[in-house]
Amino acid sequence: AMAESFMKYKDKNQAVEVRVQDLLSRMTLQEKIGQMTQIDRSVASFEVMKNYSIGSTLSGGESVPFRGATARDWINIINEFQEGALASRLGIPMFYGIDAIHGNAIVYNATVFPHNIGLGAARDAELIRKIGAATALEVRATGISYAFAPCIAVCRDPRWGRCYESYSEDPQIVQEMTDIIYGLQGENPIKGIPYVGGRDKVIACAKHYVGDGGTTNGIDESNTVIDAAGLFKIHMPAYLDAINKGVSTIMVSFSSLNGKKMHANRDLITGYLKNTLQFKGIVISDWEGLDRMTTPNNANFTNSVLAGIRAGLDMVMLPYNYTEFMDILTNLVKNDYVPMERIDDAVRRILRVKFIMGLFENPMADFSLINELGSQAHRNLAREAVRKSLVLLKNGKEGDSPLLPLPKRTSKILVAGTHAHNLGYQCGGWTISWQGFLDNNENRGTTILNAVRSAVHPSTEVVYKEEPDKEFVNSNNFTYAIIVAGEPSYAEWHGDSQTLTMTEPGPAIISNVCKSIKCVVVVISGRPIVIEPYMDSIDALVAAWLPGTEGQGVTDMLFGDYEFTGKLPRTWFRTVDQLPMNVGDLHYDPLFPFGYGLTTNNIRLS
Numbered sequence: 001a002m003a004e005s006f007m008k009y010k011d012k013n014q015a016v017e018v019r020v021q022d023l024l025s026r027m028t029l030q031e032k033i034g035q036m037t038q039i040d041r042s043v044a045s046f047e048v049m050k051n052y053s054i055g056s057t058l059s060g061g062e063s064v065p066f067r068g069a070t071a072r073d074w075i076n077i078i079n080e081f082q083e084g085a086l087a088s089r090l091g092i093p094m095f096y097g098i099d100a101i102h103g104n105a106i107v108y109n110a111t112v113f114p115h116n117i118g119l120g121a122a123r124d125a126e127l128i129r130k131i132g133a134a135t136a137l138e139v140r141a142t143g144i145s146y147a148f149a150p151c152i153a154v155c156r157d158p159r160w161g162r163c164y165e166s167y168s169e170d171p172q173i174v175q176e177m178t179d180i181i182y183g184l185q186g187e188n189p190i191k192g193i194p195y196v197g198g199r200d201k202v203i204a205c206a207k208h209y210v211g212d213g214g215t216t217n218g219i220d221e222s223n224t225v226i227d228a229a230g231l232f233k234i235h236m237p238a239y240l241d242a243i244n245k246g247v248s249t250i251m252v253s254f255s256s257l258n259g260k261k262m263h264a265n266r267d268l269i270t271g272y273l274k275n276t277l278q279f280k281g282i283v284i285s286d287w288e289g290l291d292r293m294t295t296p297n298n299a300n301f302t303n304s305v306l307a308g309i310r311a312g313l314d315m316v317m318l319p320y321n322y323t324e325f326m327d328i329l330t331n332l333v334k335n336d337y338v339p340m341e342r343i344d345d346a347v348r349r350i351l352r353v354k355f356i357m358g359l360f361e362n363p364m365a366d367f368s369l370i371n372e373l374g375s376q377a378h379r380n381l382a383r384e385a386v387r388k389s390l391v392l393l394k395n396g397k398e399g400d401s402p403l404l405p406l407p408k409r410t411s412k413i414l415v416a417g418t419h420a421h422n423l424g425y426q427c428g429g430w431t432i433s434w435q436g437f438l439d440n441n442e443n444r445g446t447t448i449l450n451a452v453r454s455a456v457h458p459s460t461e462v463v464y465k466e467e468p469d470k471e472f473v474n475s476n477n478f479t480y481a482i483i484v485a486g487e488p489s490y491a492e493w494h495g496d497s498q499t500l501t502m503t504e505p506g507p508a509i510i511s512n513v514c515k516s517i518k519c520v521v522v523v524i525s526g527r528p529i530v531i532e533p534y535m536d537s538i539d540a541l542v543a544a545w546l547p548g549t550e551g552q553g554v555t556d557m558l559f560g561d562y563e564f565t566g567k568l569p570r571t572w573f574r575t576v577d578q579l580p581m582n583v584g585d586l587h588y589d590p591l592f593p594f595g596y597g598l599t600t601n602n603i604r605l606s
């Protein structure tokens with residue numbers, strides 16, 4: 001008992017800062033650097049965690065233990081790593097991170113919510129808090145306690161492959177959507193101080209600091225050229241909200257700001273974030289963020305480590321070369337290139353979050369939350385989010401009566417298009433795996449076709465033909481057609497596009513069908529895409545973004561069970577050569593402006 005009480009850091013009745021200081025004072029340099037190290041699960045093990053006192057492990061976008069791993073599988077694997085951490089000399093528990101950016105979507109059978117662009121169209125802070133809370137439960141259901149979310153990028157050019165991870169081109173909408181942090185972490189009792197409220201809440205991560213959404217021509221990981229006024233008006237505001245709401249970690253961007261790599265930007269990381277804004281949580285690098293400081297990657301790792309740590313990085317998402325990192329940083333400290341107080345600042349922040357979240361008291365995951373994964377309650381919430389995310393852009397040609405809401409009871413209807421029956425496409429990237437998945441048996445969910453089948457009256461015949469030609473359309477007397485088209489799934493630079501065209505043969509399908517019968521086109525995309533050439537032949541047009549597993553949210557709107565409320569969170573361009581073009585620009589000639597949205601009787605929502 002004496003030994004226990006003497007070790008203040010183990011006493012949960014001690015103040016957090018007392019526990020932090022007590023534990024820090026006991027740590028060797030190697031243990032401190034171990035805490036600053038985050039490794040991918042593929043290189044983690046009981047032994048590695050024990051021997052190196054590793055601070056954190058993660059799943060990168062590709063890193064699932066095996067296809068179809070269940071919540072129990074995840075828990076058993078992660079608990080093994082935790083046992084290793086607890087077996088280290090000081091027994092400092094680790095936390096495990098994953099990209100739960102639209103639900104815990106890399107995990108099989110998780111509820112997949114609409115991607116951020118759809119939530120930006122919904123503009124509903126209460127809804128997004130609930131989504132955060134549901135996501136926290138589905139993350140904890142798998143034994144994970146850290147979500148690399150929310151991305152608070154302000155995407156200023158839809159040619160960026162990560163534009164769907166951004167709530168809006170308007171910084172104010174992004175600021176409002178930081179309320180998801182209250183759902184993920186719980187509401188912080190003291191404004192501006194990091195907080196994680198217990199075992200059904202997770203550490204959140206505001207990312208990617210700063211200006212990730214402003215790169216030239218939307219090229220991923222490249223350079224954002226902007227003056228201080230523009231930076232603080234567009235890309236910085238949501239970080240102040242996130243810090244105020246208690247976000248516990250901030251991830252630094254791969255991109256550069258006016259030619260300087262953000263991972264080496266001491267003025268903005270230490271000077272502004274830590275000293276001016278008094279951020280008290282963890283600044284974490286992005287994946288191989290140090291390696292990617294140089295061209296080619298890892299060209300001068302020692303220098304990258306020196307630049308990153310001196311800039312103010314507290315934890316490094318290596319994720320593989322941890323011994324190289326630890327050796328280099330140890331030598332940099334021993335040779336006075338990196339002062340010990342920089343190391344202590346980093347470790348203090350890491351320990352602070354671990355004590356605040358109760359990790360020392362509850363390091364092991366249990367099976368109590370496994371039924372939260374993909375629960376019906378969460379799927380209902382996701383379906384509501386889909387409904388609120390849809391934006392009605394056209395309903396009836398000039399002089400025609402509105403086409404929507406569609407009648408559920410009629411003789412025969414056509415469902416067509418590349419995206420009508422493809423769960424992978426409707427979930428988008430960061431689902432099951434990094435780039436998303438392609439067909440319908442990789443996860444549990446409802447495609448739009450299946451949603452139509454369950455929405456219509458039993459007497460209505462639903463005919464599905466992915467790519468109907470004119471003869472097919474004219475040889476059936478369909479009352480109307482639902483065409484679902486858009487983009488393939490993508491993530492990061494794989495989604496960078498200079499053309500933003502609809503996946504073939506979407507345009508041909510629209511032409512074959514809409515020139516013969518009444519058609520509503522539902523666009524599944526991570527951003528606005530080229531649509532103007534088809535506008536004249538389309539009767540009704542709905543932007544559905546990347547709705548996720550609950551496709552019934554789309555049919556709820558098409559058949560009029562609910563009224564449209566969604567509004568464009570970003571400008572819908574006419575042609576790509578107008579880009580970048582954002583609300584407020586001097587030259588602003590969009591097909592549909594920022595904020596545009598109709599109700600079914602063609603009343604404008606804003």
Ligand SMILES: O=[N+]([O-])c1ccc(O[C@@H]2O[C@@H](CO)[C@H](O)[C@H](S[C@@H]3O[C@H](CO)[C@@H](O)[C@H](O)[C@H]3O)[C@@H]2O)cc1
Pocket residue numbers: 059060061062063099148207286287434492
């Ligand atoms: O095939 N290759 O050789 C290869 C190489 C590099 C890759 O790069 C890697 O691919 C992804 C999947 O492994 C990783 O997740 C990251 S992305 C980064 O990861 C964080 C954690 O997942 C997220 O929170 C951030 O928001 C995101 O910017 C990296 O870009 C992928 C494949």
